[in-house]
Amino acid sequence: MSKRTDSNAYTIIFAMIMVVVVGSLLAFFSSFLKPNIDENKRVEKQQNILYAMGINDNDESNANFISSSFAGQEFSKFVKEQLVLEVTDEKVTKLQTREEYMDTNNGQEPYLIDVKQQQNHAKEGKARKLPLFVGEKEGKTFYVAPIYGKGLWDAIWGYVSLDENMVIQGAYFDHKGETPGLGANIKQRYFMDDFIGEYLLTDEGDFKGVTVAKGNNDPKNERKTDYKVDAIAGATITGDGVTAMIKSDLQLYVPYFKSLKN
Amino acid sequence: MALLSKKDAALLTDPLTDNNPITVQVLGICSALAITAELKASIVMAISVMAVLGVGNVVISLLRNIIPSKIRIIVQLVIVAALVIIVDLILKAFSYELSKTLSVFVGLIITNCIIMGRFEAFALGNGPWKSFLDGLGNSAGYGIILIIVGFFRELLGSGTLLGFKVLGDPIEKTGLYAFGYENNGFMLLSPMALIVVGIIIWVQRSKNKTLIEEN
Numbered sequence: 001m002s003k004r005t006d007s008n009a010y011t012i013i014f015a016m017i018m019v020v021v022v023g024s025l026l027a028f029f030s031s032f033l034k035p036n037i038d039e040n041k042r043v044e045k046q047q048n049i050l051y052a053m054g055i056n057d058n059d060e061s062n063a064n065f066i067s068s069s070f071a072g073q074e075f076s077k078f079v080k081e082q083l084v085l086e087v088t089d090e091k092v093t094k095l096q097t098r099e100e101y102m103d104t105n106n107g108q109e110p111y112l113i114d115v116k117q118q119q120n121h122a123k124e125g126k127a128r129k130l131p132l133f134v135g136e137k138e139g140k141t142f143y144v145a146p147i148y149g150k151g152l153w154d155a156i157w158g159y160v161s162l163d164e165n166m167v168i169q170g171a172y173f174d175h176k177g178e179t180p181g182l183g184a185n186i187k188q189r190y191f192m193d194d195f196i197g198e199y200l201l202t203d204e205g206d207f208k209g210v211t212v213a214k215g216n217n218d219p220k221n222e223r224k225t226d227y228k229v230d231a232i233a234g235a236t237i238t239g240d241g242v243t244a245m246i247k248s249d250l251q252l253y254v255p256y257f258k259s260l261k262n
Numbered sequence: 263m264a265l266l267s268k269k270d271a272a273l274l275t276d277p278l279t280d281n282n283p284i285t286v287q288v289l290g291i292c293s294a295l296a297i298t299a300e301l302k303a304s305i306v307m308a309i310s311v312m313a314v315l316g317v318g319n320v321v322i323s324l325l326r327n328i329i330p331s332k333i334r335i336i337v338q339l340v341i342v343a344a345l346v347i348i349v350d351l352i353l354k355a356f357s358y359e360l361s362k363t364l365s366v367f368v369g370l371i372i373t374n375c376i377i378m379g380r381f382e383a384f385a386l387g388n389g390p391w392k393s394f395l396d397g398l399g400n401s402a403g404y405g406i407i408l409i410i411v412g413f414f415r416e417l418l419g420s421g422t423l424l425g426f427k428v429l430g431d432p433i434e435k436t437g438l439y440a441f442g443y444e445n446n447g448f449m450l451l452s453p454m455a456l457i458v459v460g461i462i463i464w465v466q467r468s469k470n471k472t473l474i475e476e477n
Contacts, residue, residue, distance in 0.1 A: 005327075005328065005329070005330045005331060006330070006331060006332070010330055011330040011332050011333055014328070014329070014330050014333070014337075015330075015333060015336075018337060018340060019340075022340055022341075022344045025344060025348065026344060026347060026348065029348050029351045029352070030351060033351050033352065033354070033355035036354075036355035036356065037351070037354045037355050040354065040355070040358040044358065061425070062425070068358075176365070177365070177366050177369070178366070179296065179297075179299070179366075180296075180297045180299065180300060180302075180303035180366055180367075181297070181298075181299025181300035181303055181415075181416070181450065182299055182450060184366065219432075219433045220433055233419075233447040233450055234299070234447065234450040234451055
C-alpha cells in the first residue's frame with residue numbers, strides 16, 4: 001500500500017517546513033526572552049559575589065542567595081569598589097577603578113566581565129582583564145575574585161573572597177552540567193564552607209592554592225594551613241577542576257595583594 | 263460511570279508494574295544511572311519526564327497522519343528537542359532558580375529513550391487522549407523505579423534522604439555512625455544503579471513468572 005506520506009517529494013517538503021517552523025519558533029522564544037534571561041544572569045552574578053562575602057540567606061545546611069529583589073540594593077551597599085587589573089610579569093601594570101573602566105567600555109559594569117573571554121584573550125597573548133571586587137562588611141575588607149574552569153562535563157566557575165593576606169573568607173562555586181548528586185555537590189554548603197579560612201600563600205608568600213584532595217583525612221577541616229580540603233566521593237574530576245581553577249586564576253591576583261603590603 | 267474505561271486505565275497502570283519501561287521494556291537505563299545518586303534529582307527527573315512525555319505524546323499523536331514514515335525518528339527528535347528547549351527558555355526567563363535545578367536534565371530528557379520509544383511504539387499509532395494516558399503511565403513507571411533507586415543510593419551512599427541526615431552525622435559520629443556504621447561510597451557510583459535496577463528486576467520477575475523470557 002502506497003501512502004501519500006511515503007513519497008520523496010512529500011518527505012522533503014515536510015522536512016523543510018518543519019525546519020522553518022521549529023527554527024523560527026526557537027529563534028522567536030530565544031530573542032523574545034533574552035532581556036529577561038540576561039537580567040536574571042546579571043542579578044545572579046551580584047548574588048554570587050555577595051554570597052562569597054558571606055551575605056546570604058543560608059539556613060542550617062543549605063546555601064541560599066539573598067532574594068533577587070534585594071540583590072542590587074545590597075550589592076551597591078556592600079561592594080565599595082570594582083577594580084579591573086592587568087598583570088604582566090608578576091607586576092600590576094594597570095589598575096582601573098569602576099568609573100575608569102566604565103568610561104572606556106561603554107558603561108559596562110566590571111562585574112559583568114566575561115572571565116572565559118578574558119582567559120581566551122590571555123591565550124591569544126592579549127592582556128587579560130582581572131576584575132576584583134572590594135567589599136566591606138562589619139569593618140572588614142573582602143576582596144572577591146571570579147574564577148572559571150572546567151569540570152567533568154562542562155564549565156565550572158566560582159567567586160572566592162579573600163582578605164589582605166589571601167586567606168579565603170568565603171567561596172561560591174557553580175557548574176553548568178556536573179552530575180547531580182556527585183560533581184554538582186560543589187555548590188553544596190558542606191563543600192564550599194570547607195574553603196573558609198584556608199590559606200593560599202605559604203609563609204614565604206609563595207602561592208600554593210587549595211587542593212581538593214582525596215584521603216585528606218580531615219573531614220571537619222580543622223587544619224587550615226594544609227592547602228587541602230576534603231574531596232567529594234565520586235566527583236574526582238570535578239574536584240580536580242576546582243583545584244585547577246583556583247590555582248590558575250587566583251594566582252594572577254598575587255601581585256596585587258603584594259602591592260597592598262608595600 | 264468510571265472516569266476512564268478499563269482499557270484506558272490499563273494504559274496508566276500497566277507501565278507501573280508488568281510493562282514497566284525500565285525493568286521490562288529496558289528503556290531509559292542511561293538516565294537511571296546518571297541521576298539517581300540522590301533522591302531529589304530522581305524526583306525532579308521523574309516530574310520533568312512526565313511533563314515532556316505527556317505533551318510530546320499528544321503532539322506526535324496529533325501529527326501522526328502527516329509525519330512521513332521515512333524520517334519519523336528525526337521528526338520526533340526535533341519535536342521533543344524543541345519542546346524541551348522552549349520550556350527551558352521560559353523557565354530561565356521567569357523562574358530562574360527552578361531552571362538552574364533543571365538545566366542538567368534538559369540534555370538527558372531529550373535523549374531519553376523512553377520518550378523516543380513511546381513516540382515510536384504508541385503515539386504514532388493512537389489518538390491523542392490514549393497517547394496522553396500512555397505518556398503519563400510510562401513516565402510514572404519510569405519515575406517509580408528512579409525514585410526507588412535514588413532512595414537506596416542516597417540512603418546507603420550518603421546516609422541522607424532529600425539532604426536530611428536520617429542516619430546521623432558521619433563526621434560527628436552520631437546516630438548509627440556511633441556504632442561503627444559507614445556510608446558505602448560505592449553506592450554513589452553508577453555501577454550500583456545498574457545493580458539496584460537488577461535487583462528490582464529480580465524481585466519483580468520472581469513475583470510474576472510470566473515476565474521471564476524463554477530461551
